[in-house]
Amino acid sequence: MRLLAVRDVSKVFANGVKALEDASLEIEAGEFLSVLGPSGCGKSTLLRLIAGLETPSAGSIEWQQGRPDLGFVFQEPTLMPWTTALGNVALPLKLAGMARSEREARAAEALGHVGLAGFERSYPRELSGGMKMRVSIARALVTAPKLLLMDEPFAALDEITRRRLNTDLLELWQRTRFTAVFVTHSVFESVFLSQRIAVMSPRPGRVLSEIAIPAAYPRAESFGTSAEYAALCRTTSARLAEAMAAA
């Protein structure tokens, strides 16, 4: 079942920068989709349009059943430094008006899901970069959203931490089957995670082609060293190069 369709969306900012031009994309409910493209190609803008943080200059975003609850993970952890991990994760529930004891119980549970049980009372400054990102993901998932939008969430992390977070993210996705839209500029990351990759052109961004990644789930960390993965990366790289050459 389709969740939403982005139809011929263009976005021109007030300063004249044309971020997107006639971008079209359909997203299925429950799928894991990566949006792959070079830096500055409007990937983030596309994500922000879907989230409703920006409005399109032209074109439309059509929701099959209205915009569902959604979670958003930024490139930076974007935590409030004055409150604990628990306080940060509980924020969406607090803003929804949930009572303190209930929201703290749910936030603690969400922290447990991202492997941070025991860190409820830690302040962001006491956590490592990877742990902060986990808090950020827990915050996005605490409302049990239908759609999780992620804007290069692991780009600032080291390779080892990134791999751990990738496998953990897939596990979370398989458990609850939210729709995941993951923006990245890494072929390897997008192949590892997704069922489908939408390749975007340099600015002004358009969706150039869509690549299916047929590898089965669950994909454990060992998937990243398999021959299947290497072959998929090779074909995806080739498709990306083709698309860029044609653009």
Added chain:
Amino acid sequence: MSARFVAPILMGLAMLGLWEAIVRSAAIPPYILPGPILVAKTLVTDWSTLWPALVVTMQITLEALLAAVVVGVLLAVLFSLSRWVELSLFPYAIILQVTPIVAIAPLIIAWVDDVHVSLLICAWLVAFFPILSNTVLGLRSVDRNLLDLFGLYGAGRWRTLVDLRLPAALPYFLGGLRISGGLALIGAVVAEFVAGSGGRESGLAWRILESGYQLKIPRMFAALVLISLAGIAIYLLLSLLSHLLLRRWHESAMAGE
């Protein structure tokens, strides 16, 4: 004890010793320059006049600081909620700030019957601007992504103010508060000078003036010492407050770790 404490204390003692030695060896009369030992003695013997004066000055200072916090923060919040209010009022706040308090104090003292209130207004005028401008800066220095996040979850202006803008502005506000604490004391002292006799309530500034007229220079020095000590105490207290409020999360409070 680290060199951080020992070095300035030794330096201070050396300077006091030098001062005492010069006064004694050159036989400088106390009405020109009293030695530190005489000043200390005067502080004790004249305590019954100096203490009530200190209380008066401190009372004005603290009341002015409190008023500066209330008005400064309220105005800053108002500015952050409405661009129009900010555009129309901020220039006048700056004018108030740049006009020397000595120049307007006589007017205020002439207009306001109650001396205490007029002194309070003068001290408040000097003290409120750093709180206002720092808090405005802090309320604006909010992470854009966090603002988006609050928007995403449907937080209104009020919730965003209480849960995001105010906590984000806290370190800036506390920085302004530390500056304003010292300024409130300066404002109170300057206003007392301009007002001259404080009537039934005479602050430290009046004691300094009076001692000057009566050539009681040691008492003048003793009053001066009290003003300095009061200023240092205010600064230390506000620094402590700042440390206690920020130590869990803000970089500025973690230098020692």
